[in-house]
Amino acid sequence: RSEEMAKSTQLIDNEVFRAYATYTAIVLLKMMLMSLLTAYFRVTRKAFVNPEDTASFGKGESAKKYLRTDADVERVRRTHLNDLENIVPFVGIGLLYALSGPELGTALLHFRIFAGARILHTLAYLIPLPQPGRGLSWVAGYAVTLSMAYRVLQAVLLL
Amino acid sequence: RSEEMAKSTQLIDNEVFRAYATYTAIVLLKMMLMSLLTAYFRVTRKAFVNPEDTASFGKGESAKKYLRTDADVERVRRTHLNDLENIVPFVGIGLLYALSGPELGTALLHFRIFAGARILHTLAYLIPLPQPGRGLSWVAGYAVTLSMAYRVLQAVLLL
Amino acid sequence: RSEEMAKSTQLIDNEVFRAYATYTAIVLLKMMLMSLLTAYFRVTRKAFVNPEDTASFGKGESAKKYLRTDADVERVRRTHLNDLENIVPFVGIGLLYALSGPELGTALLHFRIFAGARILHTLAYLIPLPQPGRGLSWVAGYAVTLSMAYRVLQAVLLL
Numbered sequence: 245r246s247e248e249m250a251k252s253t254q255l256i257d258n259e260v261f262r263a264y265a266t267y268t269a270i271v272l273l274k275m276m277l278m279s280l281l282t283a284y285f286r287v288t289r290k291a292f293v294n295p296e297d298t299a300s301f302g303k304g305e306s307a308k309k310y311l312r313t314d315a316d317v318e319r320v321r322r323t324h325l326n327d328l329e330n331i332v333p334f335v336g337i338g339l340l341y342a343l344s345g346p347e348l349g350t351a352l353l354h355f356r357i358f359a360g361a362r363i364l365h366t367l368a369y370l371i372p373l374p375q376p377g378r379g380l381s382w383v384a385g386y387a388v389t390l391s392m393a394y395r396v397l398q399a400v401l402l403l
Numbered sequence: 404r405s406e407e408m409a410k411s412t413q414l415i416d417n418e419v420f421r422a423y424a425t426y427t428a429i430v431l432l433k434m435m436l437m438s439l440l441t442a443y444f445r446v447t448r449k450a451f452v453n454p455e456d457t458a459s460f461g462k463g464e465s466a467k468k469y470l471r472t473d474a475d476v477e478r479v480r481r482t483h484l485n486d487l488e489n490i491v492p493f494v495g496i497g498l499l500y501a502l503s504g505p506e507l508g509t510a511l512l513h514f515r516i517f518a519g520a521r522i523l524h525t526l527a528y529l530i531p532l533p534q535p536g537r538g539l540s541w542v543a544g545y546a547v548t549l550s551m552a553y554r555v556l557q558a559v560l561l562l
Numbered sequence: 563r564s565e566e567m568a569k570s571t572q573l574i575d576n577e578v579f580r581a582y583a584t585y586t587a588i589v590l591l592k593m594m595l596m597s598l599l600t601a602y603f604r605v606t607r608k609a610f611v612n613p614e615d616t617a618s619f620g621k622g623e624s625a626k627k628y629l630r631t632d633a634d635v636e637r638v639r640r641t642h643l644n645d646l647e648n649i650v651p652f653v654g655i656g657l658l659y660a661l662s663g664p665e666l667g668t669a670l671l672h673f674r675i676f677a678g679a680r681i682l683h684t685l686a687y688l689i690p691l692p693q694p695g696r697g698l699s700w701v702a703g704y705a706v707t708l709s710m711a712y713r714v715l716q717a718v719l720l721l
Contacts, residue, residue: 257557262560266561269552272491272552273492273552275488275492276488276492276545276548276549279617294478294481298535322704330597332491332590333594336653337587340586343573366578375618386597390591397584400579400580402580424661425720427655428714431650431655432651435651438647438704453637453690455693487647488713494654
């Protein structure tokens with residue numbers, strides 16, 4: 245049993261891996277927040293997509309009018325999809341990067357810029373801020389992931 | 404060579420990690436099933452989105468009428484996207500959770516509730532069941548992931 | 563410190579894991595390329611979705627006409643979403659597979675077919691090639707992931 249515990253806590257004792265775990269949890273929680281925001285806007289804007297979701301508003305035409313798109317709901321949904329498109333590569337490449345033995349300071353710099361960039365991206369998308377606010381925050385996160393991928397391929401390349 | 408094998412099977416010998424691997428494989432396979440279902444509904448409902456996909460139905464207008472949306476196809480696609488939005492955080496946070504050394508029983512409880520909740524969510528979405536069936540199954544999976552994220556941040560926090 | 567480094571480079575010294583890391587980085591970078599392609603087509607086709615993205619084209623109606631969908635943009639976006647739906651299971655199941663101690667040759671075969679299939683899928687989708695080009699490349703990647711999932715469940719099953 246104690247041997248098992250030792251095995252399981254091995255990676256988690258590594259500081260770079262702990263930093264990776266911290267920032268991955270943060271950006272995935274931030275992404276999950278988009279689901280709640282979508283639900284919030286659907287309910288407050290009364291804009292649904294599934295007929296069964298409007299059943300509580302009555303039957304027939306009185307409920308049907310709530311099956312519609314809403315600009316705010318669609319905006320949150322785009323933010324959510326953009327998170328998926330960018331956070332999935334970060335989580336996958338970041339794991340490999342964390343295991344490739346980078347310096348803690350360098351790794352923290354990558355993780356902090358990525359997390360900060362994605363939080364700014366969400367704010368820029370939802371407020372919304374004038375461009376190039378959203379564009380630049382997207383580029384920052386993208387560049388961090390490219391930098392980690394370069395380091396990973398340098399460390400492990402086996403085709 | 405044998406040393407390599409030992410290294411590679413190290414994590415896989417840990418019971419919590421084996422449980423994580425089992426349930427992650429199950430929920431990812433469940434998500435992959437959505438692709439097959441989308442294809443099935445596109446073919447049976449004759450509702451396609453790419454012109455090259457309708458070429459076998461003939462040329463010109465006779466094929467063009469199959470470039471349309473269908474309520475069942477769109478419903479499966481929403482289920483698939485909801486899986487992506489929820490299973491990606493489970494896979495990422497669940498891995499960190501499994502490595503943070505939880506009790507096997509506690510970990511199994513988390514993984515089983517999540518997998519069960521997502522299977523129920525898919526059934527509730529596709530049948531469809533009246534609300535709050537789908538809503539509650541979504542909340543159960545979401546809550547499990549939040550609980551794992553809390554444990555991960557408690558165990559590893561390194562900002 | 564050196565002990566930490568040793569821990570962190572342990573997995574990365576395993577050849578199967580290095581192969582997994584290489585191909586995972588490649589397919590995630592390929593997926594990230596879809597973001598750049600979407601941006602390229604949005605700018606060259608002048609087809610945007612957010613009002614703040616068209617502000618540089620002037621005010622009022624002169625900018626509003628660029629808030630529209632474009633067939634090429636939508637095609638790239640479908641390719642991107644298809645990548646998410648298929649590369650996420652590969653990255654998750656592939657990690658578990660790499661840790662389950664497969665032969666290096668077998669693992670490389672899986673990873674190479676998957677990466678090749680997804681690159682062909684993108685080309686088939688964007689050129690576009692006549693069917694069943696895209697369909698077959700999709701099936702190849704899907705089958706590889708199923709094969710890895712089977713091996714994972716065989717090796718770790720703990721319900």
